[in-house]
Amino acid sequence: MSSVDLSTLFEHLPIGAYRIAPNGSIWHVNAALLRLNGYASENEMRRDVGEVVPNPYAIPARRQEFLELLYSRGSITNFESEMVRYKSGEHWWAREHAHTVRDEDGNLLYYEGTIEDITSERAAQFRLDQRESLLYNVLQTIPDHVWLKDTSGVYVTCNEAFAERLKIQPAALIGTRDADWVGEEIAQQFLTTDQLVMRTGTSVTFEEGYESTINPKGELHEVVKTPMRDGLGNIIGVLGMARSIQQRKDAEALLRDTTEQLELAIMGADLGRWNHDLTHEKGYFLDERACKMLGRDPRESEKGRAWGHLIHPDDLTATLQAMRAHLSGHADAYEVDYRARHTDGHWIWLSSRGKVVQFDREGNPQRMVGTLMDISGRKQAEAELRATQSELQATLNALPDQLFELSADGRYRAVHSREEEDTLYASKFILNKVVTEVLPKDAAEAFLSALNEAQAKGRSTGHQYRLDLAPGKQWFELTVVRKPTEPGEEERFIAIARDITERKITEEAIQHLAFHDSLTGLPNRRLFNDRLHSALIASHRQQQHGALMFLDLDKFKQLNDTHGHDIGDLMLQEVSRRLLQNIRAVDTVARLGGDEFVVLVQALSADEIDARMHASTVGHKILASMNEPYWLNGRQHTTTPSIGIALFSGEVAPPNEILKQADIAMYHAKALGRNTLCFYDPDMPITHSKPA
Numbered sequence: 001m002s003s004v005d006l007s008t009l010f011e012h013l014p015i016g017a018y019r020i021a022p023n024g025s026i027w028h029v030n031a032a033l034l035r036l037n038g039y040a041s042e043n044e045m046r047r048d049v050g051e052v053v054p055n056p057y058a059i060p061a062r063r064q065e066f067l068e069l070l071y072s073r074g075s076i077t078n079f080e081s082e083m084v085r086y087k088s089g090e091h092w093w094a095r096e097h098a099h100t101v102r103d104e105d106g107n108l109l110y111y112e113g114t115i116e117d118i119t120s121e122r123a124a125q126f127r128l129d130q131r132e133s134l135l136y137n138v139l140q141t142i143p144d145h146v147w148l149k150d151t152s153g154v155y156v157t158c159n160e161a162f163a164e165r166l167k168i169q170p171a172a173l174i175g176t177r178d179a180d181w182v183g184e185e186i187a188q189q190f191l192t193t194d195q196l197v198m199r200t201g202t203s204v205t206f207e208e209g210y211e212s213t214i215n216p217k218g219e220l221h222e223v224v225k226t227p228m229r230d231g232l233g234n235i236i237g238v239l240g241m242a243r244s245i246q247q248r249k250d251a252e253a254l255l256r257d258t259t260e261q262l263e264l265a266i267m268g269a270d271l272g273r274w275n276h277d278l279t280h281e282k283g284y285f286l287d288e289r290a291c292k293m294l295g296r297d298p299r300e301s302e303k304g305r306a307w308g309h310l311i312h313p314d315d316l317t318a319t320l321q322a323m324r325a326h327l328s329g330h331a332d333a334y335e336v337d338y339r340a341r342h343t344d345g346h347w348i349w350l351s352s353r354g355k356v357v358q359f360d361r362e363g364n365p366q367r368m369v370g371t372l373m374d375i376s377g378r379k380q381a382e383a384e385l386r387a388t389q390s391e392l393q394a395t396l397n398a399l400p401d402q403l404f405e406l407s408a409d410g411r412y413r414a415v416h417s418r419e420e421e422d423t424l425y426a427s428k429f430i431l432n433k434v435v436t437e438v439l440p441k442d443a444a445e446a447f448l449s450a451l452n453e454a455q456a457k458g459r460s461t462g463h464q465y466r467l468d469l470a471p472g473k474q475w476f477e478l479t480v481v482r483k484p485t486e487p488g489e490e491e492r493f494i495a496i497a498r499d500i501t502e503r504k505i506t507e508e509a510i511q512h513l514a515f516h517d518s519l520t521g522l523p524n525r526r527l528f529n530d531r532l533h534s535a536l537i538a539s540h541r542q543q544q545h546g547a548l549m550f551l552d553l554d555k556f557k558q559l560n561d562t563h564g565h566d567i568g569d570l571m572l573q574e575v576s577r578r579l580l581q582n583i584r585a586v587d588t589v590a591r592l593g594g595d596e597f598v599v600l601v602q603a604l605s606a607d608e609i610d611a612r613m614h615a616s617t618v619g620h621k622i623l624a625s626m627n628e629p630y631w632l633n634g635r636q637h638t639t640t641p642s643i644g645i646a647l648f649s650g651e652v653a654p655p656n657e658i659l660k661q662a663d664i665a666m667y668h669a670k671a672l673g674r675n676t677l678c679f680y681d682p683d684m685p686i687t688h689s690k691p692a
């Protein structure tokens, strides 16, 4: 090559080139080097930097280092340094090659070299280094197992997670083979996939769960094997990565199970499903079963279709309210029953339950899912039940009786009280209370005996009890029967309490009439005989004297005849009243008939004389009281009595005898001129005709 050729080549080299004298003055620099230093021509550079090149290194000591190497070796290659551009002072990176040129005697003539701008190459290298270190860190940090094997199946490297599984340091794996760790058989399996990757040159992903040293529990792993290539694209090994997917698989299996169970439950309950996309206008999806409920074409399940218009107008407000309550977060779920129009035109009852399952980042509901249940049958049954109940209620209301349902221990379980305002039997007061807490003792006992009897015999009738209620005394008669119950149900009894007050009043009146005088209300002769009989027994037992006073009004016939029978009656009533006023509660006044009264005074004294004195006092008190004027029908009248007194004591005498004695004594009093009293004396003559 000629020197011209060489000079042209030098000038047009793509990298900087120079030739410098031993004293450092520039002999020649090419265009590329001028550009590197920011100059357009050699002259411009010479003008700027002078004849001798200044130190171009960012670290000045590098120049000395460069020259020492150059001079000692005669040449220098790949000398990399940070440089400063002469013109701009900007920093850049250079790679230098240089050599010295000497004459035949070995004297240095000059040195020459090339300077290559490697700033971007270094930046790229730096980024590459960073990426590599990042990759290395990632590989070491991830829990997945990562390894690299060469084409003959020898481990080249692995991450810590993989080494840890083998309980070794990563370095200990290098140079080993699968067979060293997992045995020949499994190693063969690994090799098969490695070979597949190398043969096809593509990544393979598969699931693997061999039980081995690497995987002691035989957990399922997802393995990705990728071919590794050199810069020329030749496959140099296989990179493997394994990740345990056992938990995910378990969760998937559980979810599958749960989903299947849910699906079965939905099928079993014959539920339809809906899916409401709240982000679109027509995102109302019904599944096939829901479509069928409404009589719609099951193919509609694929199209989102608004169906709010199918809801009965009367139910629309409640439905919208329930939806708003849930969407605004006031209700946990959307729950509502409403009627919807079937395609046939009739109404069906649906029970709809749902929930928002998806929200956007701002918390706005995005999607709701829910179920639909056809409850028409239930609603029909409810309506029928209501009708039956109201019929039953009407029947019960028509009954005059009170009806209770009780458990065997006398606890009220249900109450039907005819009177709405019945404060004693209102459900709110007595439900779940026992009868002893509600009723007075006697009444509660009657109730419990009736209950016991019904428990023993299945039925009880006739137990009666009395209550003192606001309107007065009321009598009730109980009928209790055992209620038919299902096996396992609590034993229950139905008790009907019938108000028998009127019957009781009538019975009591009849009873009263039988033993009392209708004009004065005083005990009559029958009752008096009983009382006298009892008094005689008591007197005998207590050894106490008593007295029987026989009292006959004087000239009563005359009053009747003169003023009429009515005045006579009034007189008899007033006499009764005065007699009652003059005796103790334990004593008895009775009317034997006509104008004849008896007064039975008991327990006067154990001593006869004393008793006689007491009896006399009572007799005179009665006499005095009777002698008071009588105002009957606005006119004053008078009357007097004749009183015969018979004392009795421990001796057992028949009642007739005592009455007879008092009667005799009374006749004696008449004979003495009336308006007086006489004690019986056995010597008294027995007479039956009154003196005139």
Ligand SMILES: Nc1nc2c(ncn2[C@@H]2O[C@H](COP(=O)(O)OP(=O)(O)OP(=O)(O)O)[C@@H](O)[C@H]2O)c(=O)[nH]1
Residues within 6 Å of the ligand: 519, 552, 553, 554, 555, 556, 557, 558, 560, 564, 565, 566, 567, 568, 569, 572, 593, 594, 595, 670, 690, 691
């Ligand atoms: N007003 C009225 N008079 C009666 C009733 N029962 C009897 N009497 C009358 O009572 C009178 C009884 O008379 P007596 O006791 O026999 O004779 P008396 O006129 O009272 O004369 P003495 O007894 O001898 O003083 C008769 O005239 C009867 O008719 C009655 O319920 N009401």
